[in-house]
Amino acid sequence: MMKHWILAAAACAALAGCASPQSRFYGLDAPLQGAAPAQFGKRVLLGPVILPAALDRPQLVLDLGQGQLQLQEFDRWSAPLDRLLAQRLSLAVSRASGLASVYAYPQPGMDGGDLRIAVDVRALSLKPGQGAALEAVWQLQNVSDGKVLASGSFSRSQAAASSEPGALLASLQSLLDALAADLAAPLISHPEWRAA
Numbered sequence: 001m002m003k004h005w006i007l008a009a010a011a012c013a014a015l016a017g018c019a020s021p022q023s024r025f026y027g028l029d030a031p032l033q034g035a036a037p038a039q040f041g042k043r044v045l046l047g048p049v050i051l052p053a054a055l056d057r058p059q060l061v062l063d064l065g066q067g068q069l070q071l072q073e074f075d076r077w078s079a080p081l082d083r084l085l086a087q088r089l090s091l092a093v094s095r096a097s098g099l100a101s102v103y104a105y106p107q108p109g110m111d112g113g114d115l116r117i118a119v120d121v122r123a124l125s126l127k128p129g130q131g132a133a134l135e136a137v138w139q140l141q142n143v144s145d146g147k148v149l150a151s152g153s154f155s156r157s158q159a160a161a162s163s164e165p166g167a168l169l170a171s172l173q174s175l176l177d178a179l180a181a182d183l184a185a186p187l188i189s190h191p192e193w194r195a196a
Contacts, residue, residue, distance in 0.1 A: 026060065026165060027078040028088040030173045037100045041195050042114035044187070045143075046090040047105025049082045050120045056081065060165060063125035075165045088173070089119065092180030097187040112143045115193060117183055124172070131160035132171035136179060140186050149193065150186035154179045
C-alpha cells in the first residue's frame with residue numbers, strides 16, 4: 001500500500017513539473033484623461049494602422065538591441081496589435097479633439113466615413129530596462145476625393161518604471177496618447193473639418 005502511495009505522489013509531482021506557465025494577455029486600454037466628447041461631426045475613421053512585419057503576431061516582442069528581438073511566448077496581446085492600436089488611438093484622438101465621431105477602422109456596417117487618418121508605424125520597440133519607443137507617419141485624408149488635408153511624423157521614446165511588461169506597456173500607452181494629440185491637432189485647428 002505504501003509503495004502505491006509513493007508512486008502516486010511521484011506521478012503527481014512529475015505532472016506538476018510539466019505544467020506550462022499560464023499565458024497573460026495585455027491590451028492598450030488604460031484610462032484616458034478628460035471627459036468623453038459630446039460633439040458629433042464628420043465621421044473620422046482612424047486606420048488602417050500598418051505595423052512592421054516582425055510585430056504582427058500575438059506575442060509581445062521585446063527589442064534586445066542590435067536587431068535582436070525576443071518573443072514573449074506567455075505574454076500576449078488580447079487582440080491583433082494593429083486593431084488594439086487603432087482602437088487606442090481613435091479613443092485618444094476623440095478625447096483630444098472633442099469630436100465624438102472618431103472610430104477605429106474598419107467599422108462593420110459603416111462606409112468609409114468622411115475623413116480618414118492612416119497611420120504607418122515604422123518602429124515600435126519595447127526595450128527591457130529602458131522603456132518604449134515609437135516612430136510613425138500619418139495622413140489625414142478627405143475620403144470623397146482622396147485629398148491629403150494634413151500629415152506628419154512622430155518619433156519619441158518613453159522610459160519605463162521597470163522591465164515588467166505592464167510598465168513597458170504603460171510607456172507605450174503614453175507614447176500613443178502623445179501621437180493621438182498630434183493626430184487631433186489638425187481637427188482642432190480646422191473646425192470646418194469637424195462640422196457635420
